[in-house]
Amino acid sequence: MDTSRPLVVILPARPTRDEVAGLCAELAAAPPGDVVCEVGALAPADLAAVDALARLRLAAGRRGHRIRFHGAGPDLRALLLLTGIGETLGL
Structure with a gap:
């Protein structure tokens, strides 16, 4: 894996628990490095x-x-x- 580029994960608009678990598994399988998580499609803004x-x-x-x-x-x-948790997430 090329660690000079960040790993990019895309959060779907309405992620299910299984989709989030899959993304977490992807992170667990990748070597430590920079990760960019695209959240622009995420809607609605809810808990x-x-x-x-x-x-x-x-x-x-x-x-x-x-x-x-x-x-x-x-x-x-x-x-x-x-x-x-906005500050914790870096937003």
Whole structure:
């Protein structure tokens, strides 16, 4: 695997628990490095979205990845700030 480029994962608009588990497994299988998680399609901004992002952040951290979330809209950013984990997720 080319570690000079970040691993890119794309979160679907309404990720199921199985889809999030699959993305977490992908992170667990990859060597530690930079990860970009595209969240622009994620809608609506609800607690299921917060749960998905938190799970991905935990999975990345366990494997030693540096994850960054890209494309979060204003509604999702506001919800993450309201829940208190926006800063933890780097948003």
